[in-house]
Amino acid sequence: MMINSTDVVAVLPFISVALGSVGLLIADLLIPAERRHVTAWLAAALLLTAAVIALSLLGSPTFEAFGGMVISDPTAFFLDTLICTIGLVTILLTLRYNQVRGILRGEFYILLALSISGMTLVTHANNLLILLLGIELLSIPLYVLCGIARPRLESEESALKYFLTGAFASGFLVYGIALTYGASGTLSLQTAPAAPNVSGDPLLLIGIGLILVGLGFKVAAVPFHLWAPDTYEGAPTTVTAFMATATKVAGFAALLRVLHGGLPGMESTWQPLVAIIAAATMIVGNLAALAQQNLKRMLAYSSIAHAGYALVGVAAHDTTSVVFYLTGYAFTTLAAFAVITAIGSSEGEEMQFLEAYSGLGRQKPLLGAVLAIAMFSLIGIPPTVGFIGKYFVFQAAVAKGLVWLAVLGVLTSAMAAYYYLRVVMVAFIREGSAAAPLPTPSAPRNLAAAISVAAVFVLGVVPALLLSMIGNGMLSTTP
Amino acid sequence: MTMAEWALLVLLGALSLASALGLLLSRNAVYAALFLVLNFSVGAVIYLLFNAPFLAVTQVAVYAGAIMVLFVFVIMLLGAERLAPAENPPGLAYQRPLAIILAVALLAVAAWALLSGAQIEPSPSVAPRPDSSPQAMGMWLFGPYLLPLQVVALLLLAAMVGALVLSRKS
Numbered sequence: 001m002m003i004n005s006t007d008v009v010a011v012l013p014f015i016s017v018a019l020g021s022v023g024l025l026i027a028d029l030l031i032p033a034e035r036r037h038v039t040a041w042l043a044a045a046l047l048l049t050a051a052v053i054a055l056s057l058l059g060s061p062t063f064e065a066f067g068g069m070v071i072s073d074p075t076a077f078f079l080d081t082l083i084c085t086i087g088l089v090t091i092l093l094t095l096r097y098n099q100v101r102g103i104l105r106g107e108f109y110i111l112l113a114l115s116i117s118g119m120t121l122v123t124h125a126n127n128l129l130i131l132l133l134g135i136e137l138l139s140i141p142l143y144v145l146c147g148i149a150r151p152r153l154e155s156e157e158s159a160l161k162y163f164l165t166g167a168f169a170s171g172f173l174v175y176g177i178a179l180t181y182g183a184s185g186t187l188s189l190q191t192a193p194a195a196p197n198v199s200g201d202p203l204l205l206i207g208i209g210l211i212l213v214g215l216g217f218k219v220a221a222v223p224f225h226l227w228a229p230d231t232y233e234g235a236p237t238t239v240t241a242f243m244a245t246a247t248k249v250a251g252f253a254a255l256l257r258v259l260h261g262g263l264p265g266m267e268s269t270w271q272p273l274v275a276i277i278a279a280a281t282m283i284v285g286n287l288a289a290l291a292q293q294n295l296k297r298m299l300a301y302s303s304i305a306h307a308g309y310a311l312v313g314v315a316a317h318d319t320t321s322v323v324f325y326l327t328g329y330a331f332t333t334l335a336a337f338a339v340i341t342a343i344g345s346s347e348g349e350e351m352q353f354l355e356a357y358s359g360l361g362r363q364k365p366l367l368g369a370v371l372a373i374a375m376f377s378l379i380g381i382p383p384t385v386g387f388i389g390k391y392f393v394f395q396a397a398v399a400k401g402l403v404w405l406a407v408l409g410v411l412t413s414a415m416a417a418y419y420y421l422r423v424v425m426v427a428f429i430r431e432g433s434a435a436a437p438l439p440t441p442s443a444p445r446n447l448a449a450a451i452s453v454a455a456v457f458v459l460g461v462v463p464a465l466l467l468s469m470i471g472n473g474m475l476s477t478t479p
Numbered sequence: 480m481t482m483a484e485w486a487l488l489v490l491l492g493a494l495s496l497a498s499a500l501g502l503l504l505s506r507n508a509v510y511a512a513l514f515l516v517l518n519f520s521v522g523a524v525i526y527l528l529f530n531a532p533f534l535a536v537t538q539v540a541v542y543a544g545a546i547m548v549l550f551v552f553v554i555m556l557l558g559a560e561r562l563a564p565a566e567n568p569p570g571l572a573y574q575r576p577l578a579i580i581l582a583v584a585l586l587a588v589a590a591w592a593l594l595s596g597a598q599i600e601p602s603p604s605v606a607p608r609p610d611s612s613p614q615a616m617g618m619w620l621f622g623p624y625l626l627p628l629q630v631v632a633l634l635l636l637a638a639m640v641g642a643l644v645l646s647r648k649s
Contacts, residue, residue, distance in 0.1 A: 011626075018633055022633075025636075025640065066623075066625070066626045067623050069623075069626050069627070070626065105644075107640060107643075107644045111637065111640060114633070114636070114640070115637075117633065118637075121630065129624075129627050130626065130630070133627055133631065133634065134630070136634055137630060137633060137637060140634065140637050140641060141637050141640075141641060143641065144640075144641035147645060148644060150645065159645075
């Protein structure tokens with residue numbers, strides 16, 4: 001098979017990030033050890049380029065490439081743009097934090113870029129083989145990134161837990177893919193259920209169920225979420241920020257590809273399953289977050305809860321609402337992590353507990369404001385993007401007759417207000433304690449916080465801006 | 480399948496089973512590794528019998544060759560030829576009866592499937608690959624599966640960088 005320009009264009013963001021990360025690997029050798037931030041800036045430039053490329057391809061019509069292995073539509077290119085932007089913001093957060101923590105290493109950025117290349121493949125997957133390879137390519141560098149703060153014990157623990165559960169989840173995924181192939185004789189997401197005599201085949205149903213379990217692990221949906229709190233808590237905060245946002249988006253991209261983009265005619269089969277998982281995820285994630293005193297751990301449970309809200313949109317078969325929700329969630333969470341890395345990049349023990357944030361709003365009003373805005377958006381208070389995002393997914397659920405799911409979502413959101421507002425209260429009302437460290441200044445981090453907060457407000461006030469980009473109900477099933 | 484092929488298959492199956500048992504029961508790690516080589520090689524012959532020469536060669540080259548060399552190296556480097564006498568860790572006493580029950584259940588299901596005469600055939604939609612020679616495999620890999628092949632290469636690169644990051648003394 002000859003590769004033509006259509007093939008290249010279809011996965012151009014992936015190709016540019018993949019080639020770029022190999023180039024980064026070579027360039028890093030030439031950069032002296034004390035000038036590692038050059039690697040970081042090179043990686044940032046690479047991701048910016050990839051984001052611009054993906055953005056410029058957003059207008060192109062839907063087409064398949066590599067013999068149907070990959071598909072390119074506005075959703076895919078938008079998610080590419082989003083993932084590359086998240087990577088870019090993460091790099092801005094790392095510059096100071098990683099330096100203080102002694103993990104400003106070239107490999108950090110190479111692995112980050114490799115992981116992003118996997119994510120930009122998942123967004124285009126039209127074939128179970130590509131889906132699996134993309135997920136592995138995004139996961140394996142992340143296992144290492146979690147443990148990169150070696151020999152710090154929490155970091156090693158985080159990496160090991162993530163690796164073991166991740167490998168386990170991959171096992172489910174591979175087994176599910178094998179059964180699906182066995183039932184239908186194809187790995188294509190488009191034709192698998194269309195093969196003769198397989199629509200009701202138990203083999204196919206079990207296969208799809210196992211694939212859902214594997215992807216459920218990746219997005220940390222209940223009951224496959226148990227790895228998330230420990231992994232998020234132990235990993236370096238910059239890695240946690242990346243995992244809570246980019247990995248979540250990529251995991252959902254995989255779910256959207258399998259359920260919304262592929263498997264035509266099987267909606268009635270998976271919808272009840274996804275609805276139940278969404279309900280359990282919203283309830284358990286929010287309940288567990290109530291009890292947390294450690295901010296990183298709280299955000300881990302919060303990320304589980306928000307996976308639940310996004311799953312409501314998945315269950316309602318409304319791709320636009322899911323993509324919008326994820327975009328809003330990603331920028332909001334990045335804003336929160338910008339504050340945590342600011343506190344965490346002071347010398348000495350890392351401050352993760354809520355106590356460390358008391359008086360933050362008085363001593364550093366701007367940083368306190370960013371934290372408060374992030375918390376308001378996570379609750380879903382207008383005019384932040386969190387409100388609009390929740391509005392879209394709940395509306396989609398009601399339109400599909402899943403009223404109970406929407407009601408449950410509103411109820412759990414109200415419950416979530418308690419623990420998010422507690423953070424704001426501690427930061428603004430409580431007196432500052434002498435033990436609380438002052439954040440170290442960092443211009444790139446401030447830029448990252450500014451980008452995130454701007455996105456939270458702009459998308460919250462003018463959601464049409466984003467909606468016009470991703471179009472309505474894209475993800476066409478069969479071209 | 481001719482009678483001779485059946486006889487060969489039964490013989491190979493018995494050999495495979497015996498080498499697996501030898502692997503599990505031998506208390507010397509080097510013997511266990513050699514039993515594993517035998518097991519892999521028997522598997523390769525079974526693949527040949529099923530007309531999958533590429534898989535057979537890969538099995539020998541990758542498993543019986545490369546991976547076994549790694550195994551033997553690790554055994555030698557650790558000096559772990561002799562296993563310590565078996566003793567059950569106190570918290571895991573339930574594992575042995577559980578394993579026996581599960582193994583018996585698996586055997587029972589397999590025996591039932593065989594004896595009840597259930598037709599074990601691939602789903603009609605799965606078309607058998609007409610040609611599985613190395614040449615045809617190459618055409619597949621560099622034809623329709625070109626993109627996955629390249630992604631696998633990238634994946635291995637990522638794993639290699641990761642392994643170095645985690646193992647290098649900083």
